[in-house]
Amino acid sequence: MRKQVCEGISLASLSIYAGGYGSGKTEVALNFALEKAAGAGEVVLADLDFVNPYFVSREVKADIEQKGIKLIAPSGEFFLGDVPNVPAEIIGFLRQDNDMLLDLAGDEIGALMLGYLSRYVALRPNYDLYLVLNPYRPFAMDLHSIKELKVLLEDTANLKFTGIISNPNLVEETDIDVIRKGHQKVLSFAKSFGIPVKYLTVEERFYDQLFPEYRAMLKKLKLYLRPDWLQ
Amino acid sequence: MDKVLMKGNEALAEGAVRAGCRAYFGYPITPSSEIAEYMARKYPKIGGTFLQAESELAAINMVYGAAAAGARVMTASSGPGISLKQEGISFLAEAELPCVIVNISRGGPGLGGIQPAQSDYFQATRGGGHGDYHIMVLAPAGVQEMMDLAIEAFELADKYRIPVMIMAEGTLGQMMEPVVLREQVAEFYNKPWATTGCKNRKPNIINTLHLSPDVLEQRNVHLQNKYINIKLREKRAETYMTEDADIVVVAFGIMARVARKSIMEVRKQGVKVGLIRPITLWPFPDDVVEKVSDTAKIFLSLEISMGQMVEDIKLAVNGRRPVDFYGRIGITPNPEEVSKRLLMLAAEEGLR
Numbered sequence: 001m002r003k004q005v006c007e008g009i010s011l012a013s014l015s016i017y018a019g020g021y022g023s024g025k026t027e028v029a030l031n032f033a034l035e036k037a038a039g040a041g042e043v044v045l046a047d048l049d050f051v052n053p054y055f056v057s058r059e060v061k062a063d064i065e066q067k068g069i070k071l072i073a074p075s076g077e078f079f080l081g082d083v084p085n086v087p088a089e090i091i092g093f094l095r096q097d098n099d100m101l102l103d104l105a106g107d108e109i110g111a112l113m114l115g116y117l118s119r120y121v122a123l124r125p126n127y128d129l130y131l132v133l134n135p136y137r138p139f140a141m142d143l144h145s146i147k148e149l150k151v152l153l154e155d156t157a158n159l160k161f162t163g164i165i166s167n168p169n170l171v172e173e174t175d176i177d178v179i180r181k182g183h184q185k186v187l188s189f190a191k192s193f194g195i196p197v198k199y200l201t202v203e204e205r206f207y208d209q210l211f212p213e214y215r216a217m218l219k220k221l222k223l224y225l226r227p228d229w230l231q
Numbered sequence: 232m233d234k235v236l237m238k239g240n241e242a243l244a245e246g247a248v249r250a251g252c253r254a255y256f257g258y259p260i261t262p263s264s265e266i267a268e269y270m271a272r273k274y275p276k277i278g279g280t281f282l283q284a285e286s287e288l289a290a291i292n293m294v295y296g297a298a299a300a301g302a303r304v305m306t307a308s309s310g311p312g313i314s315l316k317q318e319g320i321s322f323l324a325e326a327e328l329p330c331v332i333v334n335i336s337r338g339g340p341g342l343g344g345i346q347p348a349q350s351d352y353f354q355a356t357r358g359g360g361h362g363d364y365h366i367m368v369l370a371p372a373g374v375q376e377m378m379d380l381a382i383e384a385f386e387l388a389d390k391y392r393i394p395v396m397i398m399a400e401g402t403l404g405q406m407m408e409p410v411v412l413r414e415q416v417a418e419f420y421n422k423p424w425a426t427t428g429c430k431n432r433k434p435n436i437i438n439t440l441h442l443s444p445d446v447l448e449q450r451n452v453h454l455q456n457k458y459i460n461i462k463l464r465e466k467r468a469e470t471y472m473t474e475d476a477d478i479v480v481v482a483f484g485i486m487a488r489v490a491r492k493s494i495m496e497v498r499k500q501g502v503k504v505g506l507i508r509p510i511t512l513w514p515f516p517d518d519v520v521e522k523v524s525d526t527a528k529i530f531l532s533l534e535i536s537m538g539q540m541v542e543d544i545k546l547a548v549n550g551r552r553p554v555d556f557y558g559r560i561g562i563t564p565n566p567e568e569v570s571k572r573l574l575m576l577a578a579e580e581g582l583r
Contacts, residue, residue, distance in 0.1 A: 021265070022238055022407050052261045053345060054405035082261040082345055136236040136409070138245070139272070170236050170409040229485075229492045229566050230406070 019132035021106030163198035244269035246381030253279035262401035263335035291319030301425030307333035321360030329388035347400035374408035468516035476505030517547035
């Protein structure tokens with residue numbers, strides 16, 4: 001039987017990924033979940049993108065389940081639906097002592113789901129709520145827009161951000177310069193919010209070159225949902 | 232120039248804005264909704280009318296009104312919503328009202344699914360409503376083209392006084408690629424026919440009812456002449472390695488992207504394959520297909536449908552070469568399965 005979260009020391013973790021449409025939340029969540037799963041224990045990843053079923057974690061359900069991730073996502077008939085279908089078991093999982101990641105849909109619509117779950121999130125011994133930012137996306141390019149997004153997401157989610165994940169990229173057209181310039185921008189946004197940038201995420205091909213510069217905050221991403229005919 | 236990472240739907244909407252479109256009427260449906268969302272977010276900042284109508288029927292008739300008043304106007308939807316708009320599109324075509332209609336297409340028939348498809352090809356290219364008419368249909372294959380063809384669509388619409396449809400698969404609407412933001416369009420067509428408030432001129436009347444058989448026939452002849460003119464001037468296609476190709480794939484939209492990947496792979500195995508990518512689905516670039524049929528041995532129509540464009544290819548080839556078909560629905564064929572099909576075809580035809 002699984003343990004319920006209660007008093008005492010817990011090693012449980014909960015990471016929540018929120019942000020604008022197309023900021024890279026799903027790829028980041030997938031990579032972080034796989035990294036955790038390669039470590040130890042069961043990892044639970046909740047795909048809460050009910051806005052539409054394009055480029056979502058449930059596309060790679062079989063692959064990631066094989067690697068030790070329990071995926072919670074709309075199932076059965078609604079697997080590829082676009083209705084607000086909240087997987088029933090999510091609350092049960094949130095009340096357990098586990099490693100859990102929540103991947104929300106974009107914008108305040110996506111954060112609505114977190115608003116609903118926030119009372120269960122608050123009961124966890126600790127959690128990280130990340131704002132994923134790609135400063136090359138429209139509506140994420142200037143401080144004013146990001147501020148608007150941050151306030152809207154926090155109000156809707158009923159929780160405050162604890163960290164920022166900097167994910168500066170132009171997909172196939174990314175180069176080192178694009179990453180550095182974009183990351184600088186994210187750092188300046190973070191400074192004005194007083195929220196720390198916890199990670200800088202880059203595609204695998206840039207990792208070795210950038211590691212000496214960014215060290216522990218640098219995380220490599222493998223893109224799982226990008227169609228191979230685009231690469 | 233700095234690039235922006237955009238979804239196809241966003242790039243298309245931004246293209247419309249840059250083309251001077253300041254009126255959008257629609258009703259949301261997956262996978263096209265981001266176009267409406269983008270306009271709803273953008274217009275309060277730059278000025279413009281965004282209206283979420285009570286239905287697709289209302290939206291298309293609002294397009295009629297705005298176009299009649301001379302505005303650059305757009306609506307967007309997906310399969311079932313586009314079906315609902317057909318009556319209005321027939322009216323727009325007859326009234327010769329320029330406008331842009333976007334179909335971010337998904338699988339049918341009926342409610343179908345929300346995965347990408349190209350099965351609205353017949354509806355788009357044959358004139359999906361009643362009467363003898365056509366609209367122009369453009370098929371982008373990348374996110375940059377979503378922006379570029381959106382701008383082009385408004386130009387063509389005004390130039391020929393015709394509704395122009397952009398048809399792009401759900402995947403193209405949802406996927407992201409870096410784009411260069413184009414310049415704002417600064418010069419616009421005069422619209423002396425528009426109902427702009429009658430002062431010191433004869434009234435402009437926009438009407439589609441012609442009870443006199445003679446007048447009705449004249450209207451139809453006029454429209455047909457316009458379509459002939461468009462066919463002469465506006466057929467567009469892109470070719471890739473067709474010069475020495477034995478097998479020529481014909482594919483539009485994202486299928487052309489998949490096909491390119493397969494062609495590179497199959498060529499490594501000694502099979503000469505090329506690609507024709509129609510950019511205008513109507514008018515269909517039959518001239519390009521016809522020319523390539525001088526040298527090609529066989530054509531393969533590759534579609535996310537059960538076989539629709541294949542008919543236009545057969546008409547263009549006119550029996551000179553065999554035309555094969557491969558398609559799926561609900562699932563986009565991947566490069567591996569397309570390569571497999573091409574290799575099989577090459578083996579059957581003795582081309583390797």
